[in-house]
Amino acid sequence: MDLHEMDRYIKSIIKEAGHRIRNSFLSDISIESKSNVNDLVTNIDKEIEQFFISRINRDFPEHRIFGEEGFGDEIRDQKGVIWLLDPIDGTMNFVHQKRNFAISLGIYDEGIGKLGYIYDVVNDDLYHGVLGGGAYYNDEKLCRLSDTVIEESIIAMNATWAVPNRYFDHNGTLQLIQDVRGIRSYGSAALELAYLASGRIDAYISMRLSPWDIAGGMVIAREVGAVATNIRGEPANLMKQDTFIAANPSIHSRILEKYIQQK
Numbered sequence: 432m433d434l435h436e437m438d439r440y441i442k443s444i445i446k447e448a449g450h451r452i453r454n455s456f457l458s459d460i461s462i463e464s465k466s467n468v469n470d471l472v473t474n475i476d477k478e479i480e481q482f483f484i485s486r487i488n489r490d491f492p493e494h495r496i497f498g499e500e501g502f503g504d505e506i507r508d509q510k511g512v513i514w515l516l517d518p519i520d521g522t523m524n525f526v527h528q529k530r531n532f533a534i535s536l537g538i539y540d541e542g543i544g545k546l547g548y549i550y551d552v553v554n555d556d557l558y559h560g561v562l563g564g565g566a567y568y569n570d571e572k573l574c575r576l577s578d579t580v581i582e583e584s585i586i587a588m589n590a591t592w593a594v595p596n597r598y599f600d601h602n603g604t605l606q607l608i609q610d611v612r613g614i615r616s617y618g619s620a621a622l623e624l625a626y627l628a629s630g631r632i633d634a635y636i637s638m639r640l641s642p643w644d645i646a647g648g649m650v651i652a653r654e655v656g657a658v659a660t661n662i663r664g665e666p667a668n669l670m671k672q673d674t675f676i677a678a679n680p681s682i683h684s685r686i687l688e689k690y691i692q693q694k
């Protein structure tokens with residue numbers, strides 16, 4: 432795989448997809464719910480996934496696609512080249528706010544993340560990472576993360592994890608909230624990973640993420656030295672839904688040891 436050529440190709444289809452999403456603001460969209468009433472999907476999520484699939488099938492017929500809306504391939508192993516795609520990450524924000532959502536895309540070869548993209552469509556901000564080649568915010572190279580401490584950190588986390596839940600003891604999270612400098616919740620896992628990579632936040636924690644939420648962001652975040660695991664400290668899973676924490680390496684293990692006790 433020629434990463435340089437792929438990178439140019441991917442950037443052009445991501446920008447085209449972004450243009451289509453911005454155009455959708457001009458007409459009515461249809462909204463449905465999936466696993467529960469707050470799990471939204473629109474015709475635009477579906478159309479954008481189909482747009483990517485038609486391009487990938489035409490130009491890279493041997494590659495497979497693991498997309499959130501299910502129009503891609505059924506993926507049961509990590510063989511060959513797989514595109515992990517979330518056409519709109521942050522659909523609730525897309526529907527309610529028309530901002531704070533992103534296209535999230537990771538290209539993996541035999542399970543190894545080679546290229547990662549997060550496109551903040553409304554701000555026209557593209558974050559991308561190339562394995563061994565660094566991470567970028569638009570065309571600016573991102574610096575490696577410098578050490579920090581919990582007390583000076585900003586952590587992104589959904590408020591759901593600070594109330595009783597089935598994954599872990601929420602008293603630990605309440606303590607974390609008291610100990611850190613600030614808590615943020617942006618409503619798009621992909622953007623939260625992009626903010627981690629660009630040093631705007633120091634960690635992002637979620638109890639329920641899917642491979643397409645994190646695939647692109649993991650490539651980008653790792654290029655600046657961030658560590659991404661599940662809450663048991665195992666490598667993040669690209670085959671199924673799991674817990675997730677990505678953080679500045681100087682605080683990752685401390686957060687898990689001191690604050691997150693799995694049930």
Ligand code: IPD
Nearest residue numbers: 519520521522523618619620639
């Ligand atoms: C969701 C967003 C949200 C996260 C959810 C994801 P979607 O993705 O990333 O921030 O908390 O777990 O499912 O459904 O908008 O693509």
Ligand code: CA
Nearest residue numbers: 517520521644
């Ligand atoms: Ca998502």
Ligand code: CA
Nearest residue numbers: 499517519520
């Ligand atoms: Ca989505």
